[in-house]
Amino acid sequence: TVTYTKVASLLCRVNKVDKALLLVKEMKENGVVPNMFTYTMLIDTFCKVGLIEQARKWFDEMIAGRCFPDVVTYTTFLHGYLKMGKISEANDLFEHMVAADCAPNVVTYTVLIDGHCKAGDVQTATQIYSRMREKELFPNVEIYFQKIKSYGIEPNVFTYCALIDGLCKAKKHEEAHKLWKAMLEAGCKPNDIAYNALIDGLCKAGQVGEAQNVFLKMSEDGHTPDVYTYSSLIDGLLKENNLDTAFNVLSNMVHNGCTPNVVTYTEIVDGLCKAGKTEEAYKLFTTMQEKGCPPDVITYTAMMDGLGKEGKIDQAIELLELMAKKSCAPDSLTYTVLINHCCRVGKLSEAQKLLQ
RNA sequence: GACGGAGAAAUAGGG
Numbered sequence: 001t002v003t004y005t006k007v008a009s010l011l012c013r014v015n016k017v018d019k020a021l022l023l024v025k026e027m028k029e030n031g032v033v034p035n036m037f038t039y040t041m042l043i044d045t046f047c048k049v050g051l052i053e054q055a056r057k058w059f060d061e062m063i064a065g066r067c068f069p070d071v072v073t074y075t076t077f078l079h080g081y082l083k084m085g086k087i088s089e090a091n092d093l094f095e096h097m098v099a100a101d102c103a104p105n106v107v108t109y110t111v112l113i114d115g116h117c118k119a120g121d122v123q124t125a126t127q128i129y130s131r132m133r134e135k136e137l138f139p140n141v142e143i144y145f146q147k148i149k150s151y152g153i154e155p156n157v158f159t160y161c162a163l164i165d166g167l168c169k170a171k172k173h174e175e176a177h178k179l180w181k182a183m184l185e186a187g188c189k190p191n192d193i194a195y196n197a198l199i200d201g202l203c204k205a206g207q208v209g210e211a212q213n214v215f216l217k218m219s220e221d222g223h224t225p226d227v228y229t230y231s232s233l234i235d236g237l238l239k240e241n242n243l244d245t246a247f248n249v250l251s252n253m254v255h256n257g258c259t260p261n262v263v264t265y266t267e268i269v270d271g272l273c274k275a276g277k278t279e280e281a282y283k284l285f286t287t288m289q290e291k292g293c294p295p296d297v298i299t300y301t302a303m304m305d306g307l308g309k310e311g312k313i314d315q316a317i318e319l320l321e322l323m324a325k326k327s328c329a330p331d332s333l334t335y336t337v338l339i340n341h342c343c344r345v346g347k348l349s350e351a352q353k354l355l356q
Numbered sequence: 357g358a359c360g361g362a363g364a365a366a367u368a369g370g371g
Binding site (some may be wrong): 002009010036038039040041042079160192193198199203234235265266267270300301333337 | 361362363364365366367368369370371
């Protein structure tokens with residue numbers, strides 16, 4: 001069972017899900033019984049590719065086979081529902097878990113906090129966090145704390161990160177900052193991701209200078225800024241029109257051995273367009289592929305928007321054709337951008353064609 | 357019988 005599960009897990013990790021499924025079938029045919037690890041791995045895999053119904057089948061099969069899900073299985077499945085924004089299904093599953101006398105752990109609560117944040121309900125997320133630590137009651141979140149005897153479920157760095165990020169994205173920067181301090185007071189050491197979340201939050205709050213201070217402190221603390229760190233800073237600088245500093249950060253980044261990726265390049269393409277430097281943006285757009293970093297749908301859309309704003313609709317539409325050639329699928333935002341620009345300059349028949 | 361071996365969570369870009 002261990003061997004089959006390990007191999008199937010590796011196959012899933014390299015996106016060979018079909019091969020993994022064949023292996024599980026073979027395993028069963030040979031009389032080897034899948035266990036919790038096998039099922040949890042399968043549920044996780046299907047959740048991550050968005051096939052939650054398939055995940056449900058494995059979940060039901062495991063219970064039918066009297067292999068009862070443990071906290072990892074439930075948490076994996078909860079994560080799947082929450083990532084798809086299916087809060088009420090997640091709540092039902094949570095009830096199932098409670099009924100099975102399976103106690104949630106810090107990962108379960110972190111998943112719930114992250115899920116509620118991403119569903120736009122930071123208040124509930126904050127209440128879950130508070131309720132983990134204190135006896136204070138919050139009627140909305142009591143469903144997550146049934147049969148819980150101890151109130152001392154210690155949040156860890158994942159928990160803090162999830163909530164700090166959620167608070168920042170909800171523009172509750174004060175509260176995010178307080179939580180950062182609470183994390184330090186609780187003796188929880190920030191890791192790279194925590195610093196990155198804070199830096200990004202500060203950038204988005206328009207406090208890029210403060211973000212740069214945190215950047216320095218991060219390095220002093222022995223953490224290495226990565227592509228997320230640099231990309232957050234670069235985007236923050238570009239959005240406040242500080243192109244020179246943004247390019248300085250970019251060259252520091254490269255100098256420190258951190259390779260810009262498609263996100264970094266897209267930020268710069270977009271920043272240049274928004275600064276009216278569409279020519280330069282286009283140059284970068286064409287050179288990025290030479291550097292082994294092909295543009296994706298977001299890069300294309302940013303570039304098209306830049307061209308459209310200059311009234312270069314034909315060039316923008318050429319890019320749409322180029323996308324097709326590179327088999328990069330446009331999304332609804334790509335079309336929205338193009339159609340808007342066509343309408344703006346009165347090319348209604350072009351717009352009509354795009355709409356079809 | 358013990359121990360060990362496989363499964364879950366958080367951060368950056370486009371109107």
